[in-house]
Amino acid sequence: MKKFASLLLVSVLGGVISIGAYKFFSESPEKVEQASLFEKTSYVPTNFINTPTKNKSSEAATAGIDFTYAAEKTVNAVVHVKNKITTVAPRSIWDLYNGTGRPQTQIGTGSGVIISPDGHIVTNNHVIKGSNEIQVTLNNNKSYEASLIGTDPSMDIALLKIEADEELPYISFGDSDNAKIGEWVLAVGNPFNLTSTVTAGIISAKGRDLDEGDNLRQSFIQTDAAVNPGNSGGALVNTNGELIGINTAITSQTGSYIGYAFAVPSNIAQKIVTDLLEFGDVQKGLLGIYPLKRNSKYAIENGLNEVDGVYVVDVDEKSGAGLAGIESGDIIKKLDDVEISKFSDLSGYLSSKRPGDVVNVTVLRNDDYKTFPVSLTKEKPVTVKLKDMQLKSLSASEAAKYGLEYGLLVTESSDDISDIGITPGYILLEVNGSKVQSAQALQAFIEKYGEDKIRTLTFRSTNGQYERFIYNR
Incomplete structure (x- = not known):
């Protein structure tokens, strides 16, 4: 057991x-x-847990911003602009010999912004330049033929008009001077023929000059809102749905958006529109100073290349600046309440002014700040006399009318010149095969070489034909 x-x-x-x-x-x-x-x-720290989180700074930046309000308020006021350019070109040696040809048609597209209920539309000059026919399509797919009121090629702005049976949705102008760097904006347009496209971004910079001083009238708003071909002439609006810019350009090696886009400030566009409606041309107020060009030999040699402001090299004694007391060597620091750090700041602000307007100019002189009230003067048309003809530079409206970027208009001609066919209304395009860019350039050529050195003159006639005149020795 x-x-x-x-x-x-x-x-x-x-x-x-x-x-x-x-x-x-x-x-x-x-x-x-x-x-x-x-x-x-x-025991893993909570900040390393792999769960979706919102970036606090991003959340704070977008708090209280309603993009849908601005989009709904503006999208129906941005239109699709189509231009048709028809030219007659020789197709064969016989066409060239006989001076005949066949019509060729090119179609270009862009955007535009309705700025009044009666159908006034702002777009870019390059969108409609040289067009024979302009068609505008609204967001509701209604199409209208548009007439060209006028343009300012120097700021790439054009004004169109359509006749509609009803009042149209429009966007009110905002104050672009009050726009702040870092402020949210929307770009509204028709990129790649995709109508009613809205993209968002911020204002990256103001007073941008893309030509680094060569084109002294540029003063763009820079934004990182996506802008592509077809957006040109469209709206840049703030979160209140106010127009603060006309989208105009991008910088890209590919031709498409890579992060930078540029718009003409609304204050400049509005002033251009008002001038075209009131005067038929753009009224440009001149300060009367000759600024120092940065990166020039003089600026580098004299240690002035990094000046914060606009250095005055010389002053026209009879101009508003000269009469007010501004002198060579002054550094312009402010116009009214606008800070000036470079020439595009100055030219951009003056582009919103007219002849006769008084601008308070603050300068730095010998370590002291002085303020001068300056009455802006009117830009005078430049004329030149050549072979018994009086010629003047093309105005912005004349350049737009003929679809030209250069040339001089014949305003007077002697009987002898008229007898050979050159009459007022002809436009001189080339001298000795070189383009005539300005009256000043032609005057400089005449003073240096004399009229005897001129062998050929190429004109655009009053009926649009191109004619060449050859002078024998």
Whole structure:
């Protein structure tokens, strides 16, 4: 009996040991691993947990901003602009010999902004330049033929007009001077013929000059809102749905958006529009100073290349600046309440002014600040006399009318000149095969070489034909 009890105890102990061993070798590793993982995750710092989170600065930046309000308020006031350019070009040597040709048509597209309920539309000059026909399509797919009121090629602005049966949705002008760097904006337009496209971004910079001073009238708003071909002439609006710019240009090696876009400030566009409606041309107010061009030899040699402001090299004594007391060597720091750090700041502000307007100019002179009230003067048309003809530079409206970027208009011609066919209304395009860019350039050529050096003159006639006149020695 004792022997049987001993065997039973051994058997029970053996079973317990066997089950325990089985449990240890078959289950424990999994539980140990699970426990280990649990412990690891339980001690992981919460800022490393891989869960979606919102960036606090981004959340703060967008708090309270309603993009839908601005989009809904503006999208129906941005239109699709299509221009048709028809030219007659020779297709064969016989066409060239006979002066005939076949019509060729090119189609260009862009955007425009309705700025009044009666159908006035702002767009870019390059969108409609040289067009024979302009068509505007609204967001509701209604199309109208548009008439060209006028343009300002120097700021790439054009004004169109359509006649509709009802009042049209429009966008009110905002104050671009009050726009702040970092402020949210929307670009509304028709990129790649995709109508009613809205993109968002911020104002990246103001007073941008893309030509680094070569085109002194540029003063763009820079934004990182996506702008592509077809957006030209479209709206740049703030979150209140106010127009603060006309989208105009991008800088890209590919021709498509890469992060930078530029718009003409609304204050400049509005002033151009008002001038075209009131005067038929753009009224440009001149300060009367000759600024230092940065990176010029003089600026570098005299340590003036990094001047903060606009350094005055010379002053026209009869101009508003000269009469007010501004002198050579002054550094313009402010116009009214607008800070001036470079010439595009100055030219941009003056582009919103007219002749006769008084601007308070603050300058730095010998470590002292002085303020002068300057009455802006009117830009006078430049004329030149050539071979018994009086010629003048083309106005912005005349350049737009003829689709030209250069040339001089014949305003007077002697009987002898008229007898050979050159009459007032002809436009001189080339001298000796070179383009005539301005009256000043032609005058400089005449003074340097004399009229006797002129061999050929190329004109655009009053009926649009091109004629060349050859002068014998």
